[in-house]
Amino acid sequence: MSDIQKLTGFIGAELSGVDLTPPVSPALSEMLNAALGEHGVLVIRGQHLDLDRQRAVTQAFGPVMRLPYVAGLADDADVIAVLKEADEGNSGVFGGAWHSDFSFLENPPAGSVLNAVEIPPYGGDTVWACQVAAYASLPAHLKDFLAGHDAIHVGKPYGVKYAPPEKERANSAIRMTRGDPEADRETVHPSVVTDPATGRRALFLNPIYTTRFDGLTEEESEPFLEQIYKHCTRPDFSYRHRWQAGDLLVWDNRMTLHYATNDYAGFRRLLYRTTFSGARPV
Ligand code: SIN
DSSP: OOEEEESSSSSOEEEESOOOSSOOOHHHHHHHHHHHHHHSEEEEOSOOOOHHHHHHHHHTTSOBOOOSSBOOBTTBTTOEEEEEOGGGTTOOOTTOSSBOTTTTSSSOOSEEEEEEEEOOSSOOOEEEEEHHHHHHTSOHHHHHHHHTOOEEEOOSSSOSTTSOOGGGSSOTTSOBOOSOHHHHSOEEEOSEEEOTTTOOEEEOOOTTTEEEETTSOHHHHHHHHHHHHHHHTOGGGEEEEOOOTTOEEEEETTTEEEEEOOOOTTSOEEEEEEEEOOSOOO
16 A cells, blocks of 8 residues: 655655556556656655666656766666766765756756665765745745746756856766757746646756846846745755665656755765656746
8 A cells, every 4th residue: 555755845755655666557657647746756765676667667757768968878878877986085976056957958857767776874865946835935026037037048068157166066977978069059948837737836947057047148147046046945945865775766857956965975876867758848
C-alpha cells in the first residue's frame, strides 16, 4: 500500500510502499504524475534501480530526452553520470548554483530523475526551491514587472554573473561542451510559466542561465533579477535532501530550482541522471 508524506510546507513528498522494479503500471504512472504535479519533488527511497529500470521510470513521466552539451555514458548517451571523484578536492560540482536544468533550450526538460549510487558519509545534499510558492508571494510590483517582461536564457554554459567563477562550476569527472555557438544563442521564455496539468504558476528564471529581460540590457535587468533571486531561493520555499544510496528523486524542472552542495571533499559521489521532455513552457 503506497503512502505520500509531505516533506515541507511547500515542496517535496516522500512516497513509501512503492516498488519501481516491476514495470510501472498505468495506475502507478497516474499516481506518480499527480504527486509530481502537486509536490514538485518526489523522494522514493530504497530502490537501487539499474539503468534499464531508471529509464522505464523516467518514461512514466515523459519521453526520455537526450541532453546536448554534456556527455552521457559511453553505452547509454541518455544517462549522465553526476560524478565527483574523491581526489577532486574542493573543485566545483555539477549544478553547484541555483538553476533549472538546461533552461536555455527552446524546450527545456520537463523534469529530471536522479538515482543515487554512491553517497559520501556526510554532505553532498541537493536543495530544491518551490517556484510556485516563490511566485505566489512575490511582491506585487515585481509580479507586475514580470507580466510585461519575458526573459532571455543563454547556455554558454554558466555564462552569467550570478554563477560561480569558471573553475568552480563543474567537477572534472563531468564533460561539458564549452563555447558551442548553438548553446550561446539567446532563447526567450516567459518569466512566469503555467503548469498545463495543474494550472499553477511558477517563476521561470534562474541565476545560471537567465542573462536579462527581453527589451532590457543586462545592467537594466540586474536590479530586478537580484531581488527576485533573493526571494525565490529563500529557505522557506526549499527542501534539502540528505541522500542515501538507492534513493530515486524526480523533480519538475519548470516549477522548481535546484542546487547541488559542494561540501564533501575527499569522498566519491555518484548519481545517474535521466531527463524527460514535455510541452514547451507557456
Ligand atoms: C544536477 O542535476 O543539477 C545535479 C544535482 C546533484 O548533483 O545533486
